[in-house]
Amino acid sequence: MDWKSLTFSYTKTNTMLCTYFRNGAWTPVESRTDDTIALSAFAGALHYSIECFEGLKAFRGKDGKVRLFRPEENAMRLRRSAEFLGIEAPSVEMFVEMCKQVVKENLDFLPPYESRASLYLRPTLIGFNPQLGVASSSETMFMVLCSPVGAYTGGNLEPINCVIARNYDRAAPNGTGSHKVGGNYACSLRSLNIAHSQGYKAVLYLDPSTKKMIDEFNSSNFFAIKGNSYITPLSDTILPSITNKSLEDAASYLGMTVERRQIPVEELSTFEEVGECGTAVVITPVSHLDDKPTLESEEVTRYTYVEEGCGPKSQRLYDFITNIQYGEIEDPFGWTVEVEL
Ligand SMILES: Cc1ncc(COP(=O)(O)O)c(C=O)c1O
Incomplete structure (x- = not known):
């Protein structure tokens, strides 16, 4: 990959992770190579915007170590958003574990230190069950997606x-x-x-x-x-x-x-x-x-x-x-x- 030319746009990676909350529990985390999802056309996410998400980055350090920046904060904010929507959200531990796992499965897409780019993680929580009336969804789907990214606009520090x-x-x-x-x-x-x-x-x-x-x-x-x-x-x-x-x-x-x-x-x-x-x-x-x-x-x-x-x-x-x-x-x-x- 040409890491230097990365912008803030989507690049398909190896895998995404997903799990569903149904009948009072989360299903085992699935790792999928396909980045499409199947859901009912009546899912609450599609009609009533029952959706919240997060954005955080993984960095490859000068010392070769891979670091996430304050993932617990993102986990807590997702839980706050989900509470506002009245839907179930993963625990802080589960959120952080899934973030770590998705990074490990997508190391090929984690830009090298010299590039000053990073792997952006997009944890996403959606109302999943089919529904017609306006109500908080009883089933949710939680995904952790990722994509390598460079600067958001122009170059780094370009005004x-x-x-x-x-x-x-x-x-x-x-x-x-x-x-x-x-x-x-x-x-x-x-x-x-x-x-x-x-x-x-x-x-x-x-x-x-x-x-x-x-x-x-x-x-x-x-x-x-x-x-x-x-x-x-x-x-x-x-x-x-x-x-x-x-x-x-x-x-x-x-x-x-x-x-x-x-x-x-x-x-x-x-x-x-x-x-x-x-x-x-x-x-x-x-x-x-x-x-x-x-x-x-x-x-x-x-x-x-x-x-x-x-x-x-x-x-x-x-x-x-x-x-x-x-x-x-x-x-x-x-x-x-x-x-x-
Ligand atoms: C509307 C809005 N404000 C602020 C931020 C910055 O928040 P954070 O520093 O947690 O990424 C974001 C991006 O996440 C945003 O979308």
């Missing part, structure tokens, strides 16, 4: 342009915004498609209640740097990002002040660096952010952060976190979980 979607929301107040359910992504598609057609790489949403505060991007959290502070939104309509949580700890560790608070839109003009953070995007710096009365409008207020490359504090955080992931430095937090080969 992207973004736009605020004032007249669209990804989540409702008191809705599903803080859960990793498929429906949230369906809701973001309209605004994302418009933004893409205008040449933007990502959309930034405001809090859906007041439209005055920064929430998050379509597939990542928002952070900003001002002086020695790492600032990130406090909101109950955003996904609690594991990367963001790690960056907050990393920032403190590196002597920065961490502010998790509401961020008014007007504050955008005061930031020195702005970026996206998440498993897929890692840290992706924002070059400029356009604010328009509506996404369709020609009128633009532009906030510019970098012309090229990445701001120094974002770069330092990026280096710190990726060095832990690739086993280049000591992991002072015990974040990584080794996959014994």
